Amino acid sequence: MAENQKSEVLVHANELTCIREERILFDELSFDINAGDIVQIEGPNGAGKTSLLRIIAGLSRPYAGEVHYLNQNITRCRDEFNHDLLYLGHLAGVKSELTAEENLNFNLSISGYHDFDTSSILSKVNLSGFEDALAGHLSAGQHRRTALARLWHTNCRVWILDEPFTAIDKKGVEELEKLFIRHAESGGCVILTTHQDMGVVTEKQLRKIRLDYRFV
Numbered sequence: 779m780a781e782n783q784k785s786e787v788l789v790h791a792n793e794l795t796c797i798r799e800e801r802i803l804f805d806e807l808s809f810d811i812n813a814g815d816i817v818q819i820e821g822p823n824g825a826g827k828t829s830l831l832r833i834i835a836g837l838s839r840p841y842a843g844e845v846h847y848l849n850q851n852i853t854r855c856r857d858e859f860n861h862d863l864l865y866l867g868h869l870a871g872v873k874s875e876l877t878a879e880e881n882l883n884f885n886l887s888i889s890g891y892h893d894f895d896t897s898s899i900l901s902k903v904n905l906s907g908f909e910d911a912l913a914g915h916l917s918a919g920q921h922r923r924t925a926l927a928r929l930w931h932t933n934c935r936v937w938i939l940d941e942p943f944t945a946i947d948k949k950g951v952e953e954l955e956k957l958f959i960r961h962a963e964s965g966g967c968v969i970l971t972t973h974q975d976m977g978v979v980t981e982k983q984l985r986k987i988r989l990d991y992r993f994v
C-alpha cells in the first residue's frame with residue numbers, strides 16, 4: 779500500500795447510538811476505519827454487532843449519529859459508497875433454486891461486473907465440480923462459499939462481512955484470512971464479525987471494537 783494511503787480514513791463512525799426494543803445497544807460510539815484495517819466487531823450474542831454493521835453499510839439508520847465515507851456523510855454519497863461497498867450479511871444473497879455458477883453470475887452482474895470467469899472464481903473457493911449444483915443442494919459450507927466467491931472478484935474497497943466464517947472449514951478460514959490481508963494491503967478495509975479466533979491474521983494486524991451486552 780502506498781505511504782499516503784496508510785492513514786486514509788475510509789469510514790468514520792460519528793457518535794452512533796442504536797436503540798432496539800427500548801434497549802440501548804451502543805451509545806455515542808465513534809471510530810475511524812482506515813485503509814489497510816482489518817477490524818473485528820466483537821461481543822456476545824445480542825450485543826448489537828449485526829446492528830452496527832448494518833448501520834455502517836447504510837442498510838439501517840442509527841437512532842443518532844452518522845457514518846461518513848471518505849469524509850462525506852453516506853446519505854450524501856450513497857452511489858459512491860455503494861459502488862465501493864461489498865456487504866455480506868447472514869443470508870448472503872444465495873438463492874437456493876439457482877446453481878452455484880448462476881448465483882455467482884447474478885451477484886457479480888448486479889454489482890456491475892461483466893467480464894469474469896465463474897469457473898476460475900469458484901475454484902478459488904473449492905467449488906470446482908459443483909458449478910452446476912443447485913445451491914439448495916449444497917452443504918452449509920459450500921453454500922457459504924458460494925456467497926463468499928464474489929470476494930475473489932471485486933474492486934470494492936470496503937468489505938463488511940457478518941460472520942463470514944460460519945460453516946467454513948479450517949483451511950477455508952485460513953484462505954479467507956489471507957484474502958483479507960491482501961485486500962487490506964492493497965488499500966481496502968475489512969470490517970467483520972466472528973465468534974471464531976483467527977489464526978492467520980495476527981493480533982497486530984487486527985483491530986477490535988468491542989460491544990458489550992447491556993442490561994436495562
Ligand SMILES: Nc1ncnc2c1ncn2[C@@H]1O[C@H](COP(=O)(O)OP(=O)(O)OP(=O)(O)O)[C@@H](O)[C@H]1O
Pocket residue numbers: 798799803821822823824825826827828829830
Ligand atoms: N430490526 C430490529 N427490530 C427489533 N430488534 C432488533 C432488530 N434488529 C436487532 N434487534 C435486536 O437487537 C439486539 C442485537 O441484535 P444483533 O443482531 O445486532 O446482535 P449481534 O451482536 O449481532 O448478535 P449475534 O452474536 O447473536 O449475531 C437483539 O436483541 C435483537 O433482537
